[in-house]
Amino acid sequence: MxxxxxxxxxxxxxxxxxxxxxxxxxxxxxxxxxxxxxxxxxxxxxxxxxxxxxxxxxxxxxxxxxxxxxxxxxxxxxxxxxxxxxxxxxxxxxxxxxxxxxxxxxxxxxxxxxxxxxxxxSEAMPQENSSDIQYDINENNEATSPTVSTSKADPISDYWNYWYNSDKNDINTRIERAKWISPNAIIMKQDMCLIQGTASTPYEVTLSNCTCPDFQRRKYTDYNYPCKHMCRLAMEKNMIPNTAYTPEEITNAEIELLEMEAEEERILSQYKLTDDKISELINIINEPNLLPIEDKNPDSMYSTAFDRKTDRHMEKLDNLLEKLEQQHDSKKLLPIIEKLQSELVSFKKLFYEYGHDGANEYDCLYSAAFTTTKEDIERILREDFPQTCREYYEELAYLEKLKKDKKIILNAIGSDSIPQATVVNEHFPDCKSYARSLCKDLEKEGKIIRVKENNRYVLSRVYK
Incomplete structure (x- = not known):
C-alpha cells in the first residue's frame, strides 16, 4: 500500500x-x-x-x-x-x-x-515455579497480608518476617503451641518435614504450606498466618527463635496436667450424686397415657389465646430447668423435678382437651417432650450439679476467709491509729496487695478511716 x-x-x-x-x-x-x-x-x-x-x-x-x-x-x-x-x-x-x-x-x-x-x-522470563510470597493490594492501595504464590519476587523470609513481627495474637498462639510438639513426632527432610498430629497420617509441612486442617482453612484468606506445625519447622530452620520444650519438659507438663485433672476429679467427686440417686430422680419424669376429650372446639387451637397458653407452659419448663442447673442443695432437687413432671402433664392435657385433633397436634409437635426433659435432667445431675456445688462452697469459703482477714485488720488497729504498712507487713507478709484491698473495702464499709500522711496511709478504727 x-x-x-x-x-x-x-x-x-x-x-x-x-x-x-x-x-x-x-x-x-x-x-x-x-x-x-x-x-x-x-x-x-x-x-x-x-x-x-x-x-x-x-x-x-x-x-x-x-x-x-x-x-x-x-x-x-x-x-x-x-x-x-x-x-x-x-x-x-x-x-x-x-x-x-x-x-x-x-x-x-x-x-x-x-x-x-x-x-x-515476558517470553524471556523463566517459567519455573517456586513457593514464594506475594502481597495483595486492597481497594485503598494498601498492602495486605502476604499470600503464597509462584513468584520469585519475594522470598519466604518476607512472609515470616511479616507475621512474626505483626501484632496479631493468632501467630503468637501458634508459636506457643508449636513449643509443645515433641521432637519424637517430627521427621525432618531437606526442605520440609512430617509431623504426626491427631490425624492417622502425618502432616506434610513446609515453610509456606501445611496439610493440616487449620492452615488449609485459612490458606487463601487474609489470615493465612502459619500454623503451629509450620512454626515448629521454622524453629528447626532457625527462622524464628527455637524455644521448643524438650521431651523431658513436655513429659513433666503432661504429668502435671494429669495430676491437676485427678485433683479436679477428686474435688468434684465429693459433690457427685450416686447412680441410684440419679435414676430415682430421673424416673419421676413419666409420660401418662391420656385419652382425647371432646370438650372444646378444635378450631380454637389456632387462636392467639391458645398460643399464649402454650408459650406460658414452655416458659415455665425452661425456668424450672434453669433453676435446676443453678441448684447446689441435693435436698431441693426433688421438688423441682416434681414441678417439671406436673408441668409436662398439664401441657399434654392442654392439647388432649381438644379431642383427636389436639392429640394429633401434640403427637406431631411435642411427642418427645418427656424424653427430652429426662435427658436434660440427667445431664444436669451428672455434669452441672457437681460443678455448681463446688463453685458455691468455694465462694462460701472465700467469703468466710474475707470476713476473718478483715477482723484481723480491725483488731490490729485497736483504739489508736496505725500505719497501714505496719498492719500489712505484720499480718499479711505474703499477700500485701490482698491486704491493701481489704483495707479499701473496710473504708468503703465505714469501719475504718484511711488518711494519707507523708506519702503513707494511716488507719483509724471507727466505733459506732
Missing part, C-alpha cells in the same frame, strides 16, 4: 467512526422518538438502511476495495490482520497529518501495531 492509500485509509477510518458513532447522536435521538410514534417504526428501518448505504458508498470512493472490509467491520479484524500496513515508527512519522485529529489517529494505529509485536521480555 502506498503512502497516499495509507493516508486515505486512515482518513476513512476516522471519518467513518467519527460520523457514524459520534456526530449523529442527535439523529439517533430523533429516530428513537420517531419509532415511538404509531407507524413510525416502519419509517425507521429504511432510513437506517439508506444511511448505511450512503456511508458505504462514501467510503468506497475513498478506500481501495481490497481494504474496504477493514473499515466497514473493524471489530471483526484481529490485530495481526493489519500487519500488511507498514507501521514502523519511521514510516508513521513520514505520514504528515494536516490536523491534530489525524495525528491522534496515527498514534492509535502505532499503538495497535505495537500490540501485535511479541512480548520478548
Amino acid at each position: 502506498t503512502e497516499e492509500e495509507q493516508t486515505k485509509l486512515l482518513k476513512a477510518i476516522y471519518q467513518f467512526n467519527h460520523k457514524w458513532y459520534y456526530k449523529n447522536w442527535i439523529q439517533y435521538i430523533l429516530l428513537v422518538i420517531l419509532s415511538c410514534i404509531p407507524l413510525g417504526a416502519i419509517l425507521v428501518i429504511p432510513i437506517i438502511f439508506f444511511k448505511w448505504r450512503y456511508y458505504k458508498k462514501h467510503i468506497s470512493s475513498i478506500v481501495p476495495p481490497e481494504h474496504l472490509q477493514i473499515v466497514l467491520s473493524p471489530h471483526k479484524i484481529e490485530s495481526p490482520a493489519i500487519s500488511p500496513i507498514d507501521t514502523t515508527p519511521t514510516e508513521i512519522t513520514d505520514v504528515t497529518p494536516s490536523t491534530k485529529t489525524e495525528k491522534n489517529i496515527t498514534d492509535i494505529i502505532a499503538n495497535k501495531a505495537s500490540d501485535a509485536i511479541p512480548n520478548k521480555i
Whole structure:
C-alpha cells in the first residue's frame, strides 16, 4: 500500500467512526422518538438502511476495495490482520497529518501495531515455579497480608518476617503451641518435614504450606498466618527463635496436667450424686397415657389465646430447668423435678382437651417432650450439679476467709491509729496487695478511716 492509500485509509477510518458513532447522536435521538410514534417504526428501518448505504458508498470512493472490509467491520479484524500496513515508527512519522485529529489517529494505529509485536521480555522470563510470597493490594492501595504464590519476587523470609513481627495474637498462639510438639513426632527432610498430629497420617509441612486442617482453612484468606506445625519447622530452620520444650519438659507438663485433672476429679467427686440417686430422680419424669376429650372446639387451637397458653407452659419448663442447673442443695432437687413432671402433664392435657385433633397436634409437635426433659435432667445431675456445688462452697469459703482477714485488720488497729504498712507487713507478709484491698473495702464499709500522711496511709478504727 502506498503512502497516499495509507493516508486515505486512515482518513476513512476516522471519518467513518467519527460520523457514524459520534456526530449523529442527535439523529439517533430523533429516530428513537420517531419509532415511538404509531407507524413510525416502519419509517425507521429504511432510513437506517439508506444511511448505511450512503456511508458505504462514501467510503468506497475513498478506500481501495481490497481494504474496504477493514473499515466497514473493524471489530471483526484481529490485530495481526493489519500487519500488511507498514507501521514502523519511521514510516508513521513520514505520514504528515494536516490536523491534530489525524495525528491522534496515527498514534492509535502505532499503538495497535505495537500490540501485535511479541512480548520478548515476558517470553524471556523463566517459567519455573517456586513457593514464594506475594502481597495483595486492597481497594485503598494498601498492602495486605502476604499470600503464597509462584513468584520469585519475594522470598519466604518476607512472609515470616511479616507475621512474626505483626501484632496479631493468632501467630503468637501458634508459636506457643508449636513449643509443645515433641521432637519424637517430627521427621525432618531437606526442605520440609512430617509431623504426626491427631490425624492417622502425618502432616506434610513446609515453610509456606501445611496439610493440616487449620492452615488449609485459612490458606487463601487474609489470615493465612502459619500454623503451629509450620512454626515448629521454622524453629528447626532457625527462622524464628527455637524455644521448643524438650521431651523431658513436655513429659513433666503432661504429668502435671494429669495430676491437676485427678485433683479436679477428686474435688468434684465429693459433690457427685450416686447412680441410684440419679435414676430415682430421673424416673419421676413419666409420660401418662391420656385419652382425647371432646370438650372444646378444635378450631380454637389456632387462636392467639391458645398460643399464649402454650408459650406460658414452655416458659415455665425452661425456668424450672434453669433453676435446676443453678441448684447446689441435693435436698431441693426433688421438688423441682416434681414441678417439671406436673408441668409436662398439664401441657399434654392442654392439647388432649381438644379431642383427636389436639392429640394429633401434640403427637406431631411435642411427642418427645418427656424424653427430652429426662435427658436434660440427667445431664444436669451428672455434669452441672457437681460443678455448681463446688463453685458455691468455694465462694462460701472465700467469703468466710474475707470476713476473718478483715477482723484481723480491725483488731490490729485497736483504739489508736496505725500505719497501714505496719498492719500489712505484720499480718499479711505474703499477700500485701490482698491486704491493701481489704483495707479499701473496710473504708468503703465505714469501719475504718484511711488518711494519707507523708506519702503513707494511716488507719483509724471507727466505733459506732
